[in-house]
Amino acid sequence: MLGQKSQFDVTAELAAGQSEAEILTASAFFPGESLTVETFSGKFSLSKQFATGLQSRLSLQGDRTEGGSSDFLSDQLDPAYQANMVLDLTQPLLKDFGWNANLAGINAAQIRKKQAALSYLGRAVQLVAEIEAAYLELAKAQEEYRHYTLARDLAQELLDGNELKLDAGLIPVTEVNEARSALAGREESMLLAQQGVLLAHNSLIDLLHEPEISQSEDLQVEFPKLDNSVFPELEEALSQGLNKRPDLLQMRLETDIRQIELDYADNQLWPRLDLEGSYALNGLAGDDQGAGSVYAGDWNDALSGAFDRDGTQWYAGLRLTMPLQNRAARAAYDSSRVSKRQTLYQLQRREIATETAIRSAHATTELGAKRYEVAKRYAALAEETLEQENQRLDEGLSDTFRVLSFQNALITARIREISAKVDYYKALSTLFAAMGTNLERYEIVAALPRIGAE
Structure with missing residues (x-):
């Protein structure tokens, strides 16, 4: 400037x-x-x-x-x-006459200053999306660890009950061994889940760059509450995305710069x-x-x-x-005209890509919401079935193998519910990032840098 x-x-x-x-x-x-x-x-x-x-x-x-x-x-x-x-x-009076010709460089520099701010905003949008994804991965890992811990506790409870029944001569020793084998396997799964928590924790810390959080070895996170009211309809999502995405705004400003350059090149065609x-x-x-x-x-x-x-x-x-051939000015004008056409084509391609990304993210979000609801019902039914099978075990109508199978089914259903929930949250994150409004979603105001001086 x-x-x-x-x-x-x-x-x-x-x-x-x-x-x-x-x-x-x-x-x-x-x-x-x-x-x-x-x-x-x-x-x-x-x-x-x-x-x-x-x-x-x-x-x-x-x-x-x-x-x-x-x-x-x-x-x-x-x-x-x-x-x-x-x-x-x-x-x-002709060439180099007027404000448009003499302020072309300043007008272009002012637009580039806005582009720099939008570029900064675009990086902020991308960073928030990455942090959100890492946060969800940590929440998922911690939930999975809790459920694998629950599976271990269920196996331990079943083993304790079988040992008492063995001492009473009600079941054979194979029932006890089967419970012990299941307990060892679930302890291994629990350790693998704990490893996943550690890796997800480190990934999130790497993005946050906060010393206080980095020193916390036990960072507990929770899933945000779902609010379907912030899930816009497709037409609204397309409208917001085409009008608020920083990269699209930056590209539209680039077309303004190309127009300024074209107007200046047109002025230079005149004799002096x-x-x-x-x-x-x-x-x-x-x-x-x-x-x-x-x-x-x-x-x-x-x-x-x-x-x-x-x-x-x-x-x-x-x-x-008056240059008699004026080849330099004509060449500059032709170059500016071609540059503007290329920029308009790039803008059109970017708008199509943005619309496609929003449509895909919107469809994934809708399906993700439905999948999450189905996964919750499936987990509830698996829990109910396990309770019924435990009652049958207490009545002597079931055995260790069947109870362990129903326990595995419950844990699998809970893990699938967590995965469906995380996928739904990720789909929402992808949708708002594609719209360029994920900062607004969390009421984050980006502190845009002051570039240059007036």
């Missing part, structure tokens, strides 16, 4: 120099063959370009010339002091026609060589004379510059 605005900065210029010239002369009024003139000059100027394309320059110049009075035809001041204040103005104007105030002073000059004086007198408008000079005119 600052780099583009710098073209409108005021530029100061200071120059000083000395020159000497030996001028040959054949004047009858001067006996010598040459005339030596020595000049000391200094100049200070301020230049500025305006948004309309106007180029302005205000300069103050002073000269001290010595040796000129030796010539009869020269000034009768030696040394002579000249002071000039000049205002030069040049306004383009400049309206030029100049106005000068002149002052003169010097040491009188006996001729009684009214301009006798020093530097200050010459400068005062300029401000008193002792001498003025002005100029106005038009200047036309």
Whole structure:
């Protein structure tokens, strides 16, 4: 931004120099063959370009010339002091005319600043989606560990009961061994589930980058409460996604930049026609060589004379510059036109991809909700069936094998319920990420960085 605005900065210029010239002369009024003139000059100027394309320059110049009075035809001041204040103005009328042409770089830089903020927002959306997925994996791992612990406890309870029945001579030893074998297998499953909790915990910590959380070895998480009211209809999801996704907004801004570049390239096709104007105030002073000059004086007198408008000079005119083939400007215009078409095509492809992603995520979410409901009913029925089989065992109508089978069925049903729940939550996360609204979902406000300075 600052780099583009710098073209409108005021530029100061200071120059000083000395020159000497030996001028040959054949004047009858001067006996010598040459005339030596020595000049000391200094100049200070301020230049500025305006948004309309106007180029302005205000300069103050002073000269001290010595040796000129030796010539009869020269000034009768030696040394002579000249002071000039000049205002030069040049306004383009075709090429480089107007705000659009001269502010093109600044307008494009302002849009790129917005793009940078949207890029930051897009990374935030992606990071939140990754954290949410890792959080759900940890919640799933912890739930699975609790259910495998429950399975171990059920096997232990069954083993304790079988040992009592064995001591009473009610069942054979094979019933006890079968329970012991099931207990060992479930302890192994419990250890594997504990390992899964540790890995999921580390994955979440790696994304959070929070020292306090990183030091917590026992981070317990819970599933958020389901709220179907935040699950938008498909048309609403498509509308929000096409209007709020940071990458789409960023791409649309890119088309604005391409239009600015195309407009500028179109302006550069014109020939250059400049309206030029100049106005000068002149002052003169010097040491009188006996001729009684009214301009006798020093530097200050010459400068005062300029401000008193002792001498003025002005100029106005038009200047036309026209490249006959203009190939560079035509090539730049063609390139800008092709770039805009490519950007529009990329935007169209991105919009189609976004719509497809939202449709897929929406369908997965709907099916995930139904699957979760079925999984809950299945788990409830498995629990009810196990209770009935335990009653049959107490009545002597069942055996260890059947009870263990129903226990396994319950644990499997609970794990499937957890998986269905996590998949549903992940589908919701994917949907809101595809819409670009997962920050709004959790009422997170991204602290966008301040890029550059105004």
